[in-house]
Amino acid sequence: MQMYRGLPIITNKLSVEERRGIPHHLLGSIELDEDPWVVTRFKREATRIISEIRGRGKLPIVVGGTSYYLDGLLFEGRLVDDQLALEGGAADREELAEKHPILRDSAEAMLQKLREVDPVMAEKWHPNDARKIRTSLEIYYATGRRASDIYAEQRSRRESKWASHDRSQGHSLGQILLFWLYARREALNERLDERVDKMVQNGLLSETAEVYDYLQRRLAAGETVDRSKGIWQSIGFRQFEPYLSAVKQTPESSELAKLKAAGIESTKAATRQYAKYQVRWMTMKTIPSLQDEQLLDRLYLLDSSDVQSWHNEVLEKGVELARQFLAGEQLPSPFDVSDTAREVLVGSVERSNREDTPCRKTCELCQKTLLTEELWQAHITSRKHLKAVRGARKRMLIPAHAVPSRALVAVETEPDRPRGT
Template sequence: MADPLVVIYGSTGTGKSDLAVELAARFNGEIINADAMQMYRGLPIITNQLNPEEQRGIPHYLLGNIGLDEEPWSVTSWKREATKIISGIRSRGKLPIVVGGTSYYLDGLLFDEKLVESDPAMTEESEAAAKITREELASQHPILRESAEVMLAKLQEVDPVMAERWHPKDIRKIRNSLEIYLTTGRRASDIYAEQRARKEAKRAGQPPSPWNLLLFWLYAKPDVLNARLDKRVDKMVTNGLVNETSSVYDYLQGRLAAGETVDRTKGIWQSIGFRQFESYLSAVKSTETETPQAVLEKLKQQGIEDTKTATRQYAKYQVRWVARKTIAALQEENLLSKFYLLDSSNISQWHSEVAEKGSFLLAKHLADRPLPRPEELSETAREVLANQLERSNRPETICNKTCEVCEKEFRIEEQWQKHLKSKKHQKATRWAKRQAEGWPTRGEGKRDKAEGTDDDAAADADADDDGLVPKP
């Protein structure tokens, strides 16, 4: 078989790195990391890197290769380096296996047309922009330091099509679209239109992908995965998470004291496990006042709980990315027949349901033998994949609605309907009703607040409303 490539998607805690090692050991493979946080050096606990024993002597690339003082890699930079490494692995007669939870890295590797959407500030359209840090760019264009409202007004002026797509409070996406225009002189909407035209041209006779792909998606049911992630955070704390975050905190304070500017909107500063303990570390290291031990302990426990909440939310975000973006892209490229969901919900059955099934499929793939249909692999695969295919084929309806109770705005009708059905909205509605009627509300508001929020309005819906959990 010419140029086989194995790609493993999956949210944190599903065992995707373990599967990569298992397949590499059985099929003479080497592994390329596609987790943006695991590229940082000296932070194995925060970033959940496999230790040397767990790596079992298998070569791993792009793992712990970036220092804290280096600029974070864009998806373009990662793809360029990963492609070189893949060629090197093949030249040695071995099987390249790419694994990671940063799905936009993986999508950027597989789908050329996804690069702009995945990493808008660092695109192939502007190599010059890739050399400019976000801080330097903001110095050249002060509007990039303004509020979401101000930047959206500018975006409506220069690229009304993109302005219409974004939620008015989604400052990251608004800024990214504006950065594309300011660094390239071209509208992001025009770039996307050209990409769609190139895609149509490719379908009309362009040669197929140079890679013979086999793709895995490690998936665990949300309730099971959430409990697993909570236990993993406890284990990370036992293994020295606080000490590791303390070192990162000292490093950051040293740079700030030296007058350096640190962009904390990207890179390791956004890692789960650092931000959540920052209040605790600040109190511990304060020389101005001595914080009582009871207060320190409370801050530490809050850091642990916040890390658990953020980890659960991130896992949900990772699942939604694959379900909504990767599957749609695979469908466009006619690659869904090579995309296999492996159910890692039951950890006691991980070997049979993940390692053995993955090895069985890869053996058939390398031997160029017929593969089973992805939905035949398990009941979970059938349910989840069918739900997501049905969803991806459903056109989105544009709307402009505001939930006065939750103070959120929506541009997609489907997201609005999900929000109305979500538990958070229903709790908020009950809370508002009780306040209006003068009912006692002690405790309920605290519980709602403790649950946290997701990155965008659509995430208000429960996982099963999203079609990501098999029906009972």
């Protein structure tokens, strides 16, 4: 989001003063009406810039961030989208949709089609995840090959490559060192809430109002705006849109204060959820990829939970590790940096080494579909599900003598097979 021009508050972009004279690349390089950069374009531009920086004898530092794009840069062939010949962005996708109208249909219809052409990928996606379902179909229509086959080939190439891997060759980007700035959930959530409050004080509402007006002008001009991607997905705009709409339509409404407060709380909740998602991505995606690439010993977790300890736990440790790395000295084990590093990294490695058991189960009471047995078990033992079970019992939808709540309202579904109870 920080690659879009302007919008310094909503994207929490570094100010010129905060950059302290250090050149920052790709910030503010995309116009609001420009097609969002696909991961392959980002990878191409970032790789070019990294090469130029190295060519000047300088040190390139890649800052996250969006883990999906960083992983695309770090891990060769890790993303099936690398195979997708849709570099033209929205224009190519629009042309593809003209030839294959199913790409404009509902998630349910697209999933049914995906089951026909690539049942392996169809089983991977949640029935409501229209974006991923559509992407799998786009890959099939654009390349004439199933995404699942491309994934299998990529896995085979990686396994073959690393069976005879010579560590001295280094990464394709050169020798790399990675820092994971980690904060425990409670401390992080409090910090995130404070950041949203500060963004509101610094003019978040004025900035989102400008984006809202820009959107309305485009819609009034008859343009089609795909709000499922790009800047329209930024946290802050969607959450305040009901308030912004009310300000324009009913500026004297007594509900404005309530809508504003709801927007603030919604922005905080979305920010916390995204932070949780980032940690899960790190655990379930990045760490397994680092293991595959034999680079896990280059990932160092720095504990930023306590701001008062930032100098000792983050700054001093990070600088010393970077010094040792650049001097070619022996680096310590990432597990020995701190107690938090050992706890989180060991747990992350253990979780990433556990293969989830694929399944497709639906909780009719909560209207949720889960795709692995681990997620299913977590759901049926969750507070939200158990609360829903108690509520259903009170409404006499479930007899008191029914089977235990862990097994309640659970049905397992398979493609083209009627649901059982």
